[in-house]
Amino acid sequence: MANISESVPVATDSSRSGLHRLMQRKSSIAFLMTLPLILLIGVLVAYPAGYAIYLSMLNKSMVRFVGLGNFEFLMGRDSFWAVVYQSCLFAVTAVIFKAVIGFVVAHFVHNIPAKGQRKWRGMLLVPWVIPPAMSTLAWLWLFDPSYSAFNWILALFGMDPVPWTGDTSWARFSVILVNVWIGAPFFMIMYLAALKSVPEQLYEAAAIDGANWWQRIWYVTLPMMRNIIAITALFSLIVTFANFDIVRVLTAGGPLNGTHVFATWAFRVGIESGDIPLGAAVSLFMVPILAVAAVFILRDINKRGNEA
Template identity: 45%
Template sequence: MAISANEQTLVLDSPSASSQRWRRRFGPDLDGYNFILPAAIIMICLVVYPFLLALYYSVSDKLIGHESHFVKPLWDNFLYIITVDDIFRQTLKNTLIFATVSVVLKMVFGLGAALLLQRAARLKRFFRGSILIPFIAPTGLTTLGWWLIFDPTYSHINWVLANVWPLSLFGLGPYQWLGNPTLALISVILVNFWRGMPFFAITLFAGLMSIPEQLYEAADTDGATTARKFWHITLPLLRPVMAVVILFSTIFTLADFNIVFVLTRGGPMNSTHLFATYSFTVGILNHEIGLGAAISLFLFPILLLVVIFQLRMVRKDADYGG
């Protein structure tokens, strides 16, 4: 039976024919686009849009409850916080010290914990699970616990220094852990280290487990000491994992908010303000959204430099390994 021209047109224009032409044009990649579409929508709504909004606010005079207008020149907010705002310069110094010391401590002790986990024969499952508790526990609750530890009235640390032998012989304390600028910065670094070190330990432990045992056996045959095996086998093969974990930890540490806000709220005397807490104070508490957005965006070039440096290290290690 012959098919008329109208019927042919209906067949060609049917949904199935259209989908087939669409699939032929885009090929097998169409399924991939469908899979990433939900994640892309979430990223646009929760990352791209807030970032673009922050860019707009950073070049405006936005105040809470008021209309916003572009400032002239557009970089006026950035110029103000760089040249006039002394607290911002203190915040920049605090952030660099906080991030550098915290990441170095987490790297050193995390690697040590990973090596201990690798060698733990008894109760290894217990230790591998319990070391994650600081990392998976709610930040607000654990930080409140640390606040009680540092509180001058109920401080467990001051009690130990005053009553436990032989520390009591030295007459140490009581200290204002959160009332002294230097001790307050040390305290927030300590809490960040305590919370983030398990992330290093577990990730580096996974990297250690991926190193072939035959390499250590060959080194033993050649009479290599434990130190030489660590420097010439363990560390070189762990470098890609270390680069990635340092990258993520640096990003999380630079953007830390909860620990500092719960313990000190940036005080005393702005000695513990980070970019996140100071931008929140200026933008939300002081209602100056424009300046707060400009302060928060100063974190972007720092993170960008860290990401570029770490990715270059990862690529270099990958090329070396290849």
């Protein structure tokens, strides 16, 4: 008895101070402060992702577990591989053009005197700021086969009308064109920021060393911007690869499924054709492809970051 009555207060005392100590630890406080974000990510990212994985393993009527059956089915279909090809073509071509155009325009804007530069920066950002679904609608009207502004201009010069969204090759061109128009300003603003961070004296040193305009870009600007170029390209590659709205509004994947990318095809298969598990499987195929790209580019940045 005496032993117990003695040991009880000791136990409560130590457990209270233990809790107190736990609260005092920096890592506990840090965890508590990040908890809202962790919950947010859990609800908005982890749960849908997990649910998509679960869905992708059901049969069409969503009553039977089929394991990897949906994935096997997709691998065997030509239309799936066409979407893979189209997504890669779309993303890679669009990112290359966005990067080149963004780089060139950033140079022009960089060389505008500071007074007028804000105005130009603002105007050039407009395509990026307008909601893509809205601006794509405007492009759709420009591409209209009968009343198209573009075809009207071509007719003025006596040229044949172009089936902007009616022919597979032209439709792919149009979709990429609109994506470049919307995405290039983002590259421009990122490159402009990077250009402004290159010390002016490096260019002066290069000028004295005998470098001409092109050599200054090749030996000074590009190496100094390497990391920004890589990060921007990766970021844009992911967003472009997963693009939905432009393709959906402009061509809805047509003609003859010739412009479908992963997201639009997943929508077509899952929502419009009513096979939700198959649609989930299509969208999950993006994950390994993008993960590989991310690992490659980010590993390179780490390596370069150490030497710069």
